[in-house]
Amino acid sequence: MSDFGTPPRLLQALLRLVPRAFSVRIAPWCFLARLDRPIGWLLLLLPGWWALALSGAATLRLYLLFLIGAILMRAAGCVVNDLTDRALDRQVARTAERPLASGVIAPKGAVIFLFFLLLLSAMILFSLPQDAILLGIASLPLIFAYPRMKRITWWPQVFLGLVFSWGALLGFAAADVALTAPAFYLYLGCVFWTVGYDTLYAAADLEDDLTVGIRSTAVRLEGRIRHLVAGCFFFASLFWGLALFAAEVAWLGYIGWGVMAFGLVRQVGLLPQDVPPKPQAALAAFRFHGKLGLLFFVFLVLADIV
Numbered sequence: 512m513s514d515f516g517t518p519p520r521l522l523q524a525l526l527r528l529v530p531r532a533f534s535v536r537i538a539p540w541c542f543l544a545r546l547d548r549p550i551g552w553l554l555l556l557l558p559g560w561w562a563l564a565l566s567g568a569a570t571l572r573l574y575l576l577f578l579i580g581a582i583l584m585r586a587a588g589c590v591v592n593d594l595t596d597r598a599l600d601r602q603v604a605r606t607a608e609r610p611l612a613s614g615v616i617a618p619k620g621a622v623i624f625l626f627f628l629l630l631l632s633a634m635i636l637f638s639l640p641q642d643a644i645l646l647g648i649a650s651l652p653l654i655f656a657y658p659r660m661k662r663i664t665w666w667p668q669v670f671l672g673l674v675f676s677w678g679a680l681l682g683f684a685a686a687d688v689a690l691t692a693p694a695f696y697l698y699l700g701c702v703f704w705t706v707g708y709d710t711l712y713a714a715a716d717l718e719d720d721l722t723v724g725i726r727s728t729a730v731r732l733e734g735r736i737r738h739l740v741a742g743c744f745f746f747a748s749l750f751w752g753l754a755l756f757a758a759e760v761a762w763l764g765y766i767g768w769g770v771m772a773f774g775l776v777r778q779v780g781l782l783p784q785d786v787p788p789k790p791q792a793a794l795a796a797f798r799f800h801g802k803l804g805l806l807f808f809v810f811l812v813l814a815d816i817v
Contacts, residue, residue: 539610540624543593544586550801551589554708555675556581557804558701562682564811565693565758569686577678577685580635587628588654588674590621595658603719643684650677665731668709669702676701693758700750707743707775708800710736715793729787737782744775760814767810774803 545551559577563569593600593611600612610616616624636647653674660667679698683690706728713720713729720730732739748771755764778796782788788796 539615543590543610543616543621543624544628545589546582546586550798552582552585553801554705554804555585555678557678557801557808558676558697559678559682559685560808561701561804561811562679562694562697563686564808564815565697565754565760565764566683566686566688567758567815568688569682569815573682573685576635576638577682580632581678583628583632583635584654587625587632588657590625590628591655592658594618594621594625599723599725602723603716605716605719639685640687642687642690643681646677646681646684650674650681653677661725661727663726665726666728667726668706668713668728671709672702672705675705691757693754696750696754696757700747700754703743703750704747704800707740707747708797710740710743711788711793712797714787715790715797717787717790733787734785736787737779737784740782741779744772744779748772748775760811761817762814763810763817764814767807767814770810771803771807774799774806 541547556578559581560574563573563577593609596606597609597611597618600606600609606612611618611621636644639647653670657667657670657674660670664670676698679701680690680694683694688694710728710732713727714736716725716727717729717733719725720727728739729736748768751768751771755768778799782796787793
């Protein structure tokens with residue numbers, strides 16, 4: 512299915528809640544913000560939620576603020592990405608119908624929308640402690656630079672890992688907890704995790720990326736994707752284990768860590784050797800990380816309240 516066309520069931524249900532004339536007008540903006548694909552904001556959210564749980568000082572308010580912030584910032588990132596890549600997106604069947612690539616939304620309108628998203632995000636950020644505000648501002652150059660990384664390096668997934676894992680640091684700061692070993696171990700683990708799962712996502716677009724000249728770890732290591740993913744998941748699990756140990760979490764946290772590590776090992780075992788996974792299998796493997804990460808989060812929360 513194309514990125515902009517018949518809305519998925521969830522988005523269809525949401526659009527039915529408003530008058531049809533209005534839903535037709537807002538549908539392109541929903542697609543621009545990728546509201547039809549919650550896996551993106553979920554993967555952005557999880558490091559922050561894990562950090563809040565590990566901090567031992569989280570509140571329901573913080574969890575909700577991080578949820579809203581992740582949805583807004585992921586939407587902002589998608590707008591920046593589509594503004595940067597709209598010419599390339601027209602050359603790829605999967606992305607040719609995106610609102611900016613197809614001309615349904617003009618670049619000027621997308622810039623105004625981006626400003627609106629950033630304004631709402633700033634309102635959330637400035638409700639947090641000062642250290643969290645400074646950390647949030649420090650992430651902006653990374654967010655705006657990421658879309659260009661696929662043009663200048665074979666390793667844009669590493670750069671995405673630095674961006675998508677920022678919540679692991681921000682969560683501790685938002686809970687007004689000093690950034691010590693648990694925060695940095697968690698962050699490093701999330702960076703490796705992101706490189707691994709985003710390599711799987713890139714594998715789904717391998718043929719199109721080769722055609723239009725997009726660089727990625729999947730393109731660079733076409734026949735060794737399994738090896739890279741295995742290495743990333745090993746180090747992710749290692750650093751997460753160190754984070755839990757440094758944070759002195761209760762035993763339930765280690766059960767969650769074991770479930771997470773087992774899920775990653777099992778996924779690596781299912782990947783083909785010396786050839787890229789097929790597109791549908793790669794996408795299914797990528798989406799699996801949202802469910803697995805949520806399960807880990809549940810165990811961390813239980814460990815925090817027991």
